Amino acid sequence: MSAIITLSLLAILLLYLGLFKAGRSLLPISLLGLAAALVMYVMQWAGDATPIYSGMVLFDHYAIAFSVLCILVTMLVMLLSKGYFDAASVHVAEYYALILFSLTGALLVTSFHNLAMLFIGIEIMSVALYILAGIRKKDFASNEAALKYFLMGAFSTGFLLFGITLLYGASGSFDLAAIKAYVIANPQGVSPLFYAGILLLIVGLAFKVGAAPFHFWTPDVYDGAPILITTFMSTVVKTAAFAGFLRLFYFCFIPLHDFWEPVLLVITIITLFIGNITAIAQQSFKRMLAYSSISHAGYMLFAIVAIGPAAASSVLVYAGAYSLASVVAFGILILVKRATGSDHFEAFNGLARKNPYLSAALTIAMLSLAGIPLTAGFIGKFMMFSSALADYQVLLVVLAAINAAMGIFYYFRVIVSMYFKPADRDEVTMTAQYQAAIWVAVLLTVVLGVYPTLLAGLI
Amino acid sequence: MDNLFILLLLPVFGALVLAFVQQAKAARQFALLVSLVSLAFTIPFLVNFVPDASMQFEQRFAWIPSLGIHFHVGIDGISLPLVLLTNGLVPLIILAAFSYDYKGGFYALVLFMQAGLLLVFTALDAFAFYVGWEVALIPIYFICALWGGENRIRVNLKFFIYTFLGSLLMLAAIIYLHLQVPTDDYALSSFYQLALDSSTQRWIFWAFFLAFAIKMPIFPFHTWQPDTYTEAPTAGTMLLAGIMLKMGVYGVIRWLIPVAPLGVAAYGQLALVLCIIGVVYASIIAFKQRDAKRLVAYSSIAHVGLIGAGVFAWNVQGVQGAIIQMVNHGISVVGLFFVLDIVARRLGTRDLAAMGGIAKPAPILAIVFLVIVMGAVGLPLTNGFVGEFLLLLGVYEYGVWYAVFGGLTLILGAVYMLSMYQKVMFGDVNEQTAAFPDIRGSEWLVLAVIVLLIIGIGVYPGPLLNISEAAVAELVDKVGLIGKN
Numbered sequence: 001m002s003a004i005i006t007l008s009l010l011a012i013l014l015l016y017l018g019l020f021k022a023g024r025s026l027l028p029i030s031l032l033g034l035a036a037a038l039v040m041y042v043m044q045w046a047g048d049a050t051p052i053y054s055g056m057v058l059f060d061h062y063a064i065a066f067s068v069l070c071i072l073v074t075m076l077v078m079l080l081s082k083g084y085f086d087a088a089s090v091h092v093a094e095y096y097a098l099i100l101f102s103l104t105g106a107l108l109v110t111s112f113h114n115l116a117m118l119f120i121g122i123e124i125m126s127v128a129l130y131i132l133a134g135i136r137k138k139d140f141a142s143n144e145a146a147l148k149y150f151l152m153g154a155f156s157t158g159f160l161l162f163g164i165t166l167l168y169g170a171s172g173s174f175d176l177a178a179i180k181a182y183v184i185a186n187p188q189g190v191s192p193l194f195y196a197g198i199l200l201l202i203v204g205l206a207f208k209v210g211a212a213p214f215h216f217w218t219p220d221v222y223d224g225a226p227i228l229i230t231t232f233m234s235t236v237v238k239t240a241a242f243a244g245f246l247r248l249f250y251f252c253f254i255p256l257h258d259f260w261e262p263v264l265l266v267i268t269i270i271t272l273f274i275g276n277i278t279a280i281a282q283q284s285f286k287r288m289l290a291y292s293s294i295s296h297a298g299y300m301l302f303a304i305v306a307i308g309p310a311a312a313s314s315v316l317v318y319a320g321a322y323s324l325a326s327v328v329a330f331g332i333l334i335l336v337k338r339a340t341g342s343d344h345f346e347a348f349n350g351l352a353r354k355n356p357y358l359s360a361a362l363t364i365a366m367l368s369l370a371g372i373p374l375t376a377g378f379i380g381k382f383m384m385f386s387s388a389l390a391d392y393q394v395l396l397v398v399l400a401a402i403n404a405a406m407g408i409f410y411y412f413r414v415i416v417s418m419y420f421k422p423a424d425r426d427e428v429t430m431t432a433q434y435q436a437a438i439w440v441a442v443l444l445t446v447v448l449g450v451y452p453t454l455l456a457g458l459i
Numbered sequence: 460m461d462n463l464f465i466l467l468l469l470p471v472f473g474a475l476v477l478a479f480v481q482q483a484k485a486a487r488q489f490a491l492l493v494s495l496v497s498l499a500f501t502i503p504f505l506v507n508f509v510p511d512a513s514m515q516f517e518q519r520f521a522w523i524p525s526l527g528i529h530f531h532v533g534i535d536g537i538s539l540p541l542v543l544l545t546n547g548l549v550p551l552i553i554l555a556a557f558s559y560d561y562k563g564g565f566y567a568l569v570l571f572m573q574a575g576l577l578l579v580f581t582a583l584d585a586f587a588f589y590v591g592w593e594v595a596l597i598p599i600y601f602i603c604a605l606w607g608g609e610n611r612i613r614v615n616l617k618f619f620i621y622t623f624l625g626s627l628l629m630l631a632a633i634i635y636l637h638l639q640v641p642t643d644d645y646a647l648s649s650f651y652q653l654a655l656d657s658s659t660q661r662w663i664f665w666a667f668f669l670a671f672a673i674k675m676p677i678f679p680f681h682t683w684q685p686d687t688y689t690e691a692p693t694a695g696t697m698l699l700a701g702i703m704l705k706m707g708v709y710g711v712i713r714w715l716i717p718v719a720p721l722g723v724a725a726y727g728q729l730a731l732v733l734c735i736i737g738v739v740y741a742s743i744i745a746f747k748q749r750d751a752k753r754l755v756a757y758s759s760i761a762h763v764g765l766i767g768a769g770v771f772a773w774n775v776q777g778v779q780g781a782i783i784q785m786v787n788h789g790i791s792v793v794g795l796f797f798v799l800d801i802v803a804r805r806l807g808t809r810d811l812a813a814m815g816g817i818a819k820p821a822p823i824l825a826i827v828f829l830v831i832v833m834g835a836v837g838l839p840l841t842n843g844f845v846g847e848f849l850l851l852l853g854v855y856e857y858g859v860w861y862a863v864f865g866g867l868t869l870i871l872g873a874v875y876m877l878s879m880y881q882k883v884m885f886g887d888v889n890e891q892t893a894a895f896p897d898i899r900g901s902e903w904l905v906l907a908v909i910v911l912l913i914i915g916i917g918v919y920p921g922p923l924l925n926i927s928e929a930a931v932a933e934l935v936d937k938v939g940l941i942g943k944n
Contacts, residue, residue, distance in 0.1 A: 420611070
């Protein structure tokens with residue numbers, strides 16, 4: 001809990017620093033604060049986890065692992081933001097503070113033990129994001145993204161809240177342990193209200209993770225928001241939303257698996273196909289990543305559809321692999337867009353000749369997203385396939401295999417542009433912070449791909 | 460010295476260093492050195508190998524304990540010839556690329572692919588096998604797409620997606636099998652002990668078969684192959700035809716048939732028929748080709764069709780023939796592609812109609828090419844004869860008519876190969892071929908090694924056959940019993 005308090009205070013401190021025009025100290029102080037929070041989380045690992053603050057939050061291994069992942073990825077995003085937001089907006093301090101507020105919400109979503117806390121966490125996370133998506137005040141696309149995100153987010157929150165209310169109506173409590181006890185105490189069947197509550201929760205959470213058919217906001221918001229905000233949304237926020245999704249279902253709803261499994265199965269299959277097929281048609285690298293993030297949501301849903309003891313570590317590995325690869329992809333996109341002014345595939349033409357190592361980094365990220373062995377992305381896909389097959393979802397895995405093969409088509413497109421299409425261009429230059437963020441992410445991708453035990457056996 | 464793990468890691472380290480070498484000359488010399496060191500490290504395995512059916516030089520480490528995955532490798536009589544083939548051909552392929560100005564990245568990819576191939580041929584754990592299977596695919600994609608011909612981008616994407624889809628279905632089957640294993644691991648031996656019911660094995664058969672059939676390729680799954688071979692740079696074609704297609708055959712022998720014998724009992728005949736159709740079909744098409752490289756690409760489909768038929772016949776002669784023929788085909792096809800590369804580089808075209816009369820200005824090349832063509836055709840006292848003879852014997856035991864149609868490879872092969880030879884070497888010289896320089900330098904070295912191997916194995920195939928005999932006999936015996944029960 002001390003970590004969450006630290007981060008909240010840190011965000012307020014940053015706002016004051018902005019007031020006193022201490023722009024240069026923003027990044028070091030944020031990173032320092034994040035590192036401190038990280039250490040606090042890691043130190044909690046050994047202790048016994050019991051629900052604290054009247055059972056509101058529970059910092060078990062699950063929560064700590066996901067929180068550490070979120071903080072790490074936020075640090076990488078912060079490293080990329082050096083110089084980016086000075087150009088985008090004069091309110092740089094607000095940007096840092098809002099990212100930290102959103103992260104705080106994300107951390108609550110990974111560690112809630114009470115449905116009220118889940119709701120509050122999601123709101124803290126989202127409200128900051130609504131502002132961040134529109135932080136380029138003079139840019140139409142950014143404004144559109146913010147408005148769409150806000151309207152859709154508010155709408156889905158309605159579903160979520162309604163679902164929570166119905167669960168409360170049936171079980172008489174917001175507490176996860178009490179709801180679980182209620183489900184177990186009624187093996188013959190729970191109240192119809194409860195079933196309706198689960199369905200509404202699925203709708204609300206599917207909105208948040210960007211699963212089809214509730215995905216319509218994703219491409220426009222991801223495309224319209226500034227690239228770094230998109231990076232944050234598609235990594236930290238998505239990881240946290242999945243962690244919350246899985247935590248709720250793993251904790252409370254396993255006995256009712258037969259009821260909600262078909263619903264989620266259909267959502268998963270639609271998500272896979274819509275994400276993949278529309279990604280193939282894209283001309284913009286950024287939009288392609290937005291659609292591919294929908295299909296990755298589909299793969300991550302595997303763990304929830306076929307929920308089991310391995311579900312948590314599958315989602316952790318997959319989310320980690322996806323986040324790291326996304327940081328690399330978006331980071332390089334920022335550089336290329338700055339150099340050429342375009343985020344289309346053509347903007348990458350001839351990059352390999354001028355920046356061979358940067359191109360190699362992006363290639364590794366793409367291979368990881370495509371799920372090729374010796375990258376973290378493969379281990380993630382492997383674990384997802386394993387958990388689905390353990391639940392005898394053979395058809396789902398066959399469909400997923402077809403989708404993964406389709407994925408090659410668009411992930412390799414940028415590789416084709418970089419290596420095989422010549423173009424006159426200048427060398428892309430970058431700061432040391434950029435180098436650090438990109439290479440740390442690439443290194444972790446390969447290390448996790450070769451030796452995944454570091455993460456796979458954690459929870 | 461016979462540490463298999465070091466043998467697998469050597470090319471990886473070589474590749475890591477080469478990735479940063481920008482100078483062409485230094486890169487090629489270092490690459491050759493690494494590949495020769497790998498070859499030298501293979502010799503202790505050959506010397507210490509005991510020719511019985513046991514698994515030797517085994518190494519096993521925990522890799523991902525929470526998922527039951529081990530890094531488990533070993534060599535027996537079936538994998539040793541292929542390990543020898545891989546480590547023997549890679550130096551030749553690197554040497555054959557000396558005429559081009561490739562930088563370190565090219566050689567890094569070749570060596571990285573070598574590591575993947577070696578892992579495929581030695582893996583005793585299904586996860587490790589799959590990793591090797593995919594790791595071999597990425598470098599060859601880049602080799603073909605970076606240094607290939609005009610249509611390389613489209614052709615290679617098709618190749619990649621095609622093979623990747625096959626691999627993913629195999630991955631699903633591997634995970635499914637793992638979930639049935641009581642000891643919760645991915646070991647080959649555990650997979651062998653599974654006695655799944657017939658309907659499950661049929662599914663498993665198709666999942667594995669698609670992956671392997673696309674890789675080999677067997678008849679209706681071959682559509683990627685001629686384009687990819689033709690568009691690839693010569694070194695890429697050599698890697699694809701010389702070594703990579705053997706991954707598919709090896710997979711059938713090592714994984715598909717022993718793991719799903721009942722599936723093979725149900726569909727093995729169909730697979731065999733497809734192989735034979737491929738033989739006849741590819742031979743006829745090869746005859747019509749004007750592009751020399753494409754002709755050899757189709758001949759490769761015909762040869763691998765006969766190899767596949769021998770494997771699916773599943774008797775000692777057939778499988779033995781398949782193993783020795785994999786080695787032979789690797790040697791011959793690398794030789795063929797190399798000669799054609801020499802000719803195409805000097806004439807600036809691969810069109811057979813533009814060639815002719817080269818024998819006169821380049822007599823040494825003509826003799827060498829003749830030996831290689833004879834080896835590919837399967838003339839007695841060349842390496843191809845031993846393999847094709849055993850294969851046909853194996854197929855004959857399975858059914859006379861299969862052998863009759865399979866035997867067409869010998870006749871049709873002779874027809875298109877000799878007619879190609881005639882078009883290249885004899886006939887009237889034209890302006891370009893009149894001043895054709897004979898082979899020199901590194902070309903000479905590569906071709907001399909290939910010719911020696913072709914004749915050496917053809918005259919005295921005993922040692923090579925001896926390596927795999929006991930292992931094949933036991934495997935056929937063991938799995939044959941399960942299949943008939």
